[in-house]
Structure formats: C-alpha cells, structure tokens
Amino acid sequence: MYRIMQVCPASVQKSMEGLDYFVVEGGRAIEDLLWVVTQLRLCKAEMDQMIKDLSECKQYLKHDFKIHLEEKTDIKDHCMTFSLNDKDLHFRNECCDHQHLSGCPKCLQLSDLLDEIKRRVQLLETENIEDLYDEILFKTSNAIDNIVEWKKHIVRSKNQLRAKNHVISSLDGSKAIVMLDWVVKFLPRKFRQGQTDWFGKRGVNWHIAVCLINGESGFQAMTYVHLFPSPVAQDGFTTASILCDIVSDLSTLKPEITDVSFWSDNAGCYKSTLTLAMIYANLGPILSSYNFSEAQDGKGACDRKASHIKAEIKRYVNEGHNVLDANDMKKAYSHSLTSEVQRKIRVKKKKEAVKCLQL
Incomplete structure (x- = not known):
C-alpha cells in the first residue's frame, strides 16, 4: 500500500476558470456518455469496457491527438491537409501526393466506440421507456456532436500554430x-x-x-x-x-x-x-x-x-x-x-x- 501511494499519490481536485469551452463541452460530453452507458442494457463486463474506452479516448484527445497531427500523412485522421479541405471550390486542397492507407488505433477506437453507443441507444427504442429514451437519445447525439467539434478545434488550433511558427521561423x-x-x-x-x-x-x-x-x-x-x-x-x-x-x-x-x-x-x-x-x-x-x-x-x-x-x-x-x-x-x-x-x-x-x- 505504501509503495502504491508513493507512485500514485492522492490529489485534490481544484476548480478552474477561463477554460477553453471546446474542451469543457468535450469533457462534459464524455461524462454524458458515461451516464448513457450506465442506462444501456449491458452486462457488467461490457459496461466496464465501454467506460474504460471512454476514459482512454478522453485522455487521448486532451494530450496525444494534437501531437500526432501532421501537415501530410498517410493516416486520414492525422492529415491536416485532408481535415481542413473544403468540399467546395473556395478552399479546396486535395491530397494529391499521398494516399490514406493507414489508420490510427486510438482514432479508430473513438469512432467505433461512438458508433457502438449510438447503435445500442437505438435498440432502446423498441422498449417501453419512451421518456428515458428521449433523454438518452438527446444526450447521446449532443455529446457526439461536441466530441466531433472538439476534435475539429484541435486540428484548427494545430494548423494556426503551424502558421505562426512558419512566420517566426522566417x-x-x-x-x-x-x-x-x-x-x-x-x-x-x-x-x-x-x-x-x-x-x-x-x-x-x-x-x-x-x-x-x-x-x-x-x-x-x-x-x-x-x-x-x-x-x-x-x-x-x-x-x-x-x-x-x-x-x-x-x-x-x-x-x-x-x-x-x-x-x-x-x-x-x-x-x-x-x-x-x-x-x-x-x-x-x-x-x-x-x-x-x-x-x-x-x-x-x-x-x-x-x-x-x-x-x-x-x-x-x-x-x-x-x-x-x-x-x-x-x-x-x-x-x-x-x-x-x-x-x-x-x-x-x-x-x-x-x-x-x-x-
């Protein structure tokens, strides 16, 4: 026990002000999905696994995702040229010199997890819990949208930081x-x-x-x-x-x-x-x-x-x-x-x- 306390000391949560509202909404979205998972008809093993995956995805978006972003890469989720590409003709910038043949395990884990939660929520429609189902469906759709916006925000932040560093380096x-x-x-x-x-x-x-x-x-x-x-x-x-x-x-x-x-x-x-x-x-x-x-x-x-x-x-x-x-x-x-x-x-x-x- 004493060795565990030395490696993992206890910490006290502190209130914080002036936070990035994309991060705040994204963190609240993860908490909403954790509540949704507890309302699904899942066995204990599946519920624990989903809760663990949600926690890992949250830590990945907060710390590692921005580091993995690059201007051009064969991983679609990490390619800023692809992510910032406009479907219209105004800001169109296609990835002509490389193909997206690889995938990021963490990004795929997040995408698959959100799809799985959405699929499990839709299965509740057949059950006689209309009021609870409407609340779960609203929280799920709203949480998924906030997580996607959080991810977009990280990509735009890295791109603007790259522009600033380009000016300073020149x-x-x-x-x-x-x-x-x-x-x-x-x-x-x-x-x-x-x-x-x-x-x-x-x-x-x-x-x-x-x-x-x-x-x-x-x-x-x-x-x-x-x-x-x-x-x-x-x-x-x-x-x-x-x-x-x-x-x-x-x-x-x-x-x-x-x-x-x-x-x-x-x-x-x-x-x-x-x-x-x-x-x-x-x-x-x-x-x-x-x-x-x-x-x-x-x-x-x-x-x-x-x-x-x-x-x-x-x-x-x-x-x-x-x-x-x-x-x-x-x-x-x-x-x-x-x-x-x-x-x-x-x-x-x-x-x-x-x-x-x-x-």
Missing part, C-alpha cells in the same frame, strides 16, 4: 511579427482601500503588443503598451490606429524593418472590415500578412507580458502607492524598470492616450 533582419491583444480593463487600486472605494470602479483600457525581431544577437522582443486615461471604444478605428502607431514607431526605431506580420485573436475589432482597410491603406507594402489564432486558443506573449505588468503594479501598490488611472499605471511600470533596460515613455495627447514602450 524572421530575419528585415522582418518582424507583432502579436496583439486587448487586455481586460485594469481596476484602480489603493494601498489602503475602504469598502466604499471598492464599488463603482471604472476600469482603464489598455492594449498590449509584443513585437518579435530576429537580429544579429538573436531574437529580440519589444513590448508596446497603450494606456487610455478616459474610456474608449475597443472598435476597429481605435485598434487600427494603435496598429499603425506601432508600425510607425517600429519603423523609426528599426529602419531596416520592411516586412511586418500581425497575429491576434478573433476579437471583432481585429478582423473587422474597417480595421483591415485602414491598416492596408496606411501601412501599404510593409504589411506582409495577418493571421488569427483559433477561437479559445489565443494565449501567448501578450498575456505573459500583461501578467508581468500586473505583478509590477501590485508590487508598486504594496510599497505604499496608489494606482488610480493610466498615468499611475505608467509611473508604476516605469518604476520597476532597471537602468539596464532601454525604455521609451511618452504621453500622446491625441485621444488622451499614454504609450509605454519597453525595449
């Missing part, structure tokens, strides 16, 4: 990639805050962009932080103005940069027609590409930098200061920068924006 002295994100509004904080000050806070809008450059000394990251003292709409016009300002400042600091690629999440302010039209009209030939991450899969350098800034602001508040507006945020972040770090901070009067640039 960086040289004349190219740069800029990753963008609107951060959740920052709520003012005081060193000593009463209950009356806690309610009715108005958050500060701020936007973060991380520019990655491959220079002579290796990769170099520059972080642009735009702070707004007054509330602004996070719309296409504001976002496009920020993007153009970033590229303009980047061209001044690094005149050798002639090729810029953008990377952002699927927020409407980034992929709106106004945003794309404005950056194309203002940036012109310097704009090389604009890629979007898969929905619910856009965590990256901007989120890491935002967490660093929040930690520095929290440390600044703990030293006895108040951070109530955008200027205080700029002061708190500048206070944390050492002399070894190059920095450029300026206040933009247009739109009352405060811009903080760290090199």
Whole structure:
C-alpha cells in the first residue's frame, strides 16, 4: 500500500476558470456518455469496457491527438491537409501526393466506440421507456456532436500554430511579427482601500503588443503598451490606429524593418472590415500578412507580458502607492524598470492616450 501511494499519490481536485469551452463541452460530453452507458442494457463486463474506452479516448484527445497531427500523412485522421479541405471550390486542397492507407488505433477506437453507443441507444427504442429514451437519445447525439467539434478545434488550433511558427521561423533582419491583444480593463487600486472605494470602479483600457525581431544577437522582443486615461471604444478605428502607431514607431526605431506580420485573436475589432482597410491603406507594402489564432486558443506573449505588468503594479501598490488611472499605471511600470533596460515613455495627447514602450 505504501509503495502504491508513493507512485500514485492522492490529489485534490481544484476548480478552474477561463477554460477553453471546446474542451469543457468535450469533457462534459464524455461524462454524458458515461451516464448513457450506465442506462444501456449491458452486462457488467461490457459496461466496464465501454467506460474504460471512454476514459482512454478522453485522455487521448486532451494530450496525444494534437501531437500526432501532421501537415501530410498517410493516416486520414492525422492529415491536416485532408481535415481542413473544403468540399467546395473556395478552399479546396486535395491530397494529391499521398494516399490514406493507414489508420490510427486510438482514432479508430473513438469512432467505433461512438458508433457502438449510438447503435445500442437505438435498440432502446423498441422498449417501453419512451421518456428515458428521449433523454438518452438527446444526450447521446449532443455529446457526439461536441466530441466531433472538439476534435475539429484541435486540428484548427494545430494548423494556426503551424502558421505562426512558419512566420517566426522566417524572421530575419528585415522582418518582424507583432502579436496583439486587448487586455481586460485594469481596476484602480489603493494601498489602503475602504469598502466604499471598492464599488463603482471604472476600469482603464489598455492594449498590449509584443513585437518579435530576429537580429544579429538573436531574437529580440519589444513590448508596446497603450494606456487610455478616459474610456474608449475597443472598435476597429481605435485598434487600427494603435496598429499603425506601432508600425510607425517600429519603423523609426528599426529602419531596416520592411516586412511586418500581425497575429491576434478573433476579437471583432481585429478582423473587422474597417480595421483591415485602414491598416492596408496606411501601412501599404510593409504589411506582409495577418493571421488569427483559433477561437479559445489565443494565449501567448501578450498575456505573459500583461501578467508581468500586473505583478509590477501590485508590487508598486504594496510599497505604499496608489494606482488610480493610466498615468499611475505608467509611473508604476516605469518604476520597476532597471537602468539596464532601454525604455521609451511618452504621453500622446491625441485621444488622451499614454504609450509605454519597453525595449
């Protein structure tokens, strides 16, 4: 018993927030299928085997399936070219240079298991359990659809990650990639805050962009932080103005940069027609590409930098200061920068924006 506890120690489940809703719905679908299996007329051996197979399929989708995906392979479930192929003529990309002659045991296990559960559920229609049958049929069909959508989500995530890695691997002295994100509004904080000050806070809008450059000394990251003292709409016009300002400042600091690629999440302010039209009209030939991450899969350098800034602001508040507006945020972040770090901070009067640039 003690040896078992050393190899498999007990763990405590913890609640989690902000999860990928594809993963959440997929996990809930597995739980629904586990309940459906218990309602089927199965012997104990068959029921235990189905429960075990469902658990293995869940672990496979969470961990191994994304690793097995490749651009081109003879396994149909792992071939992204085949999976992302459009049946219509708009995005048609057929696998002409290879054939799908092999199969993945885990993917086949998942497909066969879902078909078997569906077949067993249909056999219940002949029994006199109409109310229970409708519930089982609904949960089964809904769970299977969610699992399929989870699998599609993983394929799209791997494809968009491959596009991002392709842009980063092609960086040289004349190219740069800029990753963008609107951060959740920052709520003012005081060193000593009463209950009356806690309610009715108005958050500060701020936007973060991380520019990655491959220079002579290796990769170099520059972080642009735009702070707004007054509330602004996070719309296409504001976002496009920020993007153009970033590229303009980047061209001044690094005149050798002639090729810029953008990377952002699927927020409407980034992929709106106004945003794309404005950056194309203002940036012109310097704009090389604009890629979007898969929905619910856009965590990256901007989120890491935002967490660093929040930690520095929290440390600044703990030293006895108040951070109530955008200027205080700029002061708190500048206070944390050492002399070894190059920095450029300026206040933009247009739109009352405060811009903080760290090199």
